[in-house]
Ligand SMILES: [Ca+2]
């Protein structure tokens with residue numbers, strides 16, 4: 179019996195293999211192995227996300243997996259971008275030659291104005307530079323790095339010679355189908371050409387839309403698949419998750435008139451349904467540990483640290499839900515998103531240390547984490563494993 183940070187672990191005699199190596203600590207993950215560190219959008223916290231340089235940096239940092247969001251160009255090339263609207267993450271607005279391409283388009287029911295990747299060829303998109311999507315992060319690399327194609331990301335992984343996984347998300351799959359550039363068949367063809375279409379391939383496919391994963395399963399893909407589970411926000415007065423479109427339910431559910439919210443996915447019935455087509459879940463981390471602020475005399479959430487802003491730094495983390503255990507019971511691994519370094523994004527009880535939050539989640543048994551700063555998640559994992567004597 180071993181006591182670690184208040185956790186009691188019982189290792190049955192004769193069952194040492196279930197308790198890790200020798201007298202080492204048995205990790206609370208589904209497979210008993212250390213959690214996977216997924217470099218969210220490459221080294222998205224440091225360099226303009228989803229550029230060749232951001233992926234190269236994540237590989238240098240030692241990430242176990244690198245994450246591209248998958249969208250399509252007009253000529254059907256799969257590229258790494260979080261949003262079909264290029265205004266959000268590129269310098270397209272600074273390119274007068276594309277000014278006439280600006281238009282309004284509905285993305286998952288939300289009318290957006292901008293420049294849409296499905297109106298541009300790959301050659302045109304390669305003339306753009308990536309920009310930071312967060313005004314409070316470094317801006318000095320804006321416009322300097324090119325947008326990566328998914329093929330380039332695959333090539334970088336192969337060239338590394340390391341066991342790095344491609345962790346690709348089909349973005350807005352219904353929208354892409356509506357635009358005449360569906361993602362799934364092209365993605366599966368790209369993986370097949372890479373020799374990565376079986377269970378042992380270093381590949382995870384993820385989506386918020388169950389239909390996208392089910393379609394790829396239906397096409398015979400046996401790679402690991404992950405159902406993402408979103409919400410809109412947290413009500414800082416109560417710590418409860420909030421649900422507002424388009425973050426209330428998968429867009430394919432909305433299109434089909436399915437009124438369930440994303441939260442239906444974390445019930446035992448929801449998890450059992452996911453298990454029929456996926457191997458794991460990628461929930462927003464607030465489904466596992468939520469945060470709650472302090473309500474002031476005026477009935478509003480108080481600016482506890484007095485910096486003039488009300489954000490997560492004014493909150494306290496709440497007791498963990500049973501989601502990790504529930505998902506493990508259903509045979510699903512759990513990879514929550516997104517872990518970030520900035521103090522404004524950390525509950526006050528982590529005292530400005532992003533590793534404190536990560537170590538809490540590792541101790542809760544998550545099987546992987548999506549991190550904007552993979553180096554921080556790796557350092558926190560090393561500290562956690564040392565502390566528990568793994
Ligand atoms: Ca993503």
Ligand SMILES: [Ca+2]
Nearest residue numbers: 481483485487
């Ligand atoms: Ca504050």
